[in-house]
Every structure is written in C-alpha cells, then in structure tokens.
Amino acid sequence: MRVLIPILAALMATPAAAAPCGGSFGQFVQTMKADARSQGHPAGDVNAFFDSVRHDPATLKADRAQGIFRWDFVEFSRRVISSYRIQHGTRYASDLDPIFDRIEREFGVARGVLLAFWALETDFGQVQGDFNTLNSLMTLSHDCRRPELFQPQVFSALELFRRGDFDPRGTTGAWAGEIGMVQMLPGDIIEYGRDGDGDGHVQLKNSVADALMSGAAMLRGMGWRANEPWLQEIVLPSGGLDWAETGVERGKPVRDWARLGVRARNGSLGPANAQASVILPVGRNGPAFLAYPNFSVYFEWNQSFTYVTTAAYFATRLEGAPVYDVRNPDPGLSGDQMKALQRKLAGRGHDVGDVDGILGAGTRAAVRAEQIRLGLAADAWPTATLLNRL
16 A cells, blocks of 8 residues: 655745646647756757656546545554554564664664655555656646646656656656655655665665665655654543644643643653644544654655654554554544535635545644634544534
C-alpha cells in the first residue's frame, strides 16, 4: 500500500509563462516544449524528452479516487501498520545500521521516522508504482484542477533527464509523479537528492542508501529539528482539559501541559520548555498524543492529518513505543454523514473545501468553531450529536 495523495513538499513556483490547462493535449505538449526551450533547454533534449509523452486517463482516475482518507486514524493506522511492516522495519533498522547511523549524524532524523515513510509509501521499496512518470506529470499539468503544482515538476524531470537520471519512456512511479522508495517528486530530487552509495547518480528506485539519505535531506530541508521528538502518546488528566486549547494549531510549553495533568504514557515528557500541542485524532475519548515542532514537518511531506498522524505514530512504534491505548472514542460519521456535515458547515460560512466526506483541516476547524458556539466539547471530532444540533 502506498499513499494516494501527492507529496507536496518543496513544490517549485509556477513559471510566469505557465501553459494554459485544458484544451487539446497535443497543443499543450507543444506549449510545454516551447516553455522548456525558453528556459534554456536545448531543442534536441526537449524533443527527445517529450517525444513519447501520452495523456493517461488512469492518472486522472487515481487522482479522483482518494477514498482511503475517509478512514479515521484508528481504522487507518490499524490497517496500514501491519505485523509485516513492524517486523521488517525492525529488521531493517538493524541490517542498515551504518546507513541510519550516518543519517542520524548528518541530519538528526531518527531511523524510525524514515522506516515508517519507507514502509507506508512503498512497502520498503516493493510497491513503487507502475505509472509512467512523465505521462502522469503531463496529464496532471494539463488537467485544470492543480496545474500549478505539476507543471514545474515536468521541467524538473527534464533537468533530471539531461543529467542522465530520468528515462521519459521507462521511469515509473506513483500516479502523482513521485519516484522511488520514499516517493519524491522530481523537484524534490533535484533539491534534496543524495548519492548515498557513491556511484555518481541519485537512484531512488534501486538504491536504498540513495533513497534514505535523500528522504532525510528533504525532511531536514523542510525544517526537521535534529534529534528532537515528533510525537508521543500521553495520558490525559482525569478531569479533562479545555478542549478548545487542543489541536495541532494550538501549543503550550511542555511544562504547562504537565501542570495541567498531562503525562507520558510511556517514559517521560519531552523538554520542559519545548512547545507542544495535544492532538486528539478521534476526539477526547480516543488516543491522545503530544505533538512537538517536528510533527508539523510531516505536513510538508503529506497534507492528510490521518496519514501524518499515522506515519508519526508508526515511527514511534519502530523506536520502541507500545501500541496506543484506543480508549473509547465516540463513533464517527459515515461518508454520507460527513458530507452532510460539510454542507451544513459551508452553509454557515465555514471554508471546508470540497464536500468530499474527508475530515481535513478546514472541516476540523469548522467543527471546533461550531462546537464552541453550541457549548459542546470542542475537540474537533465530528459526531452525530453535532450533526443533529446543526
């Protein structure tokens, strides 16, 4: 299993002369070729790069079918953190000790963090995707939903092609253009790619050292704080908290959370002066975590709160943390109920984005605001009670 939304880290700015989306795909290809030449790429390289490109309807189908993120944290984490992934992650942590030692020295990224990404993205390199990367990038660049995200990646792939590290006909990966064991976009590879095995090339599909070193470099480039924690399971005080003060966008020094009765479920809390947020993925009655500044870096890798929390938690498991205490969360909403809730929230003026049945950041913020207005526990977890009150 791999993630079904694009890695959004380090996306380059759209060129001023961006090709218009939609219309004839053939004409779009010609416009992109002209843009490439205007950027200084030789005509011969441009022609060779674009010669085989084709529109790929399967890419658009995959882009529209991201239903996996309608699962909540408990369901998603239970499905994707398998015994296979735990066992193999533990084995790789030992077998690749020299590589991880080097990464921890140079970048300060714990091995559990990279192992979790490696597992969730491609099952340790076994499932890297079979979409032709150039076809996918060009199809998404031509599509009018998010062309500004993908057109720059086409030109980055062209630069990789000129370096000898990209085959327009043969390079394959995920439907959104990510390549290799930890799924990096061409622009990310140019900026953060590392030749970990010393062969003179950055080969993220076949070289474990290149993939892990590049992933660590990208995390550090996105703001990862060396040798600091990212997520920790906590036990909430018996009297509860001011739930409106929870959430990834709200933080306090660890010492303040400790004074309120928050304690670590395993071990001790992080540094007393560190900023941290209490996050409740399925509400105040479910698992609870303290999220440190490094947790926010996960959102540069992926925008899904469910995926991010699962990846961060999985990393703690691979570092020795126990299985979380699921407790007794209030039942969530079905997909249709979530869509009904989003329509009601939008009708009250909240920006929830698309009515897609996915509990994203906009919907969580709107839920919290309405919980506060209605005098409900403001833990940002939508329930049937909230839906009925609206």
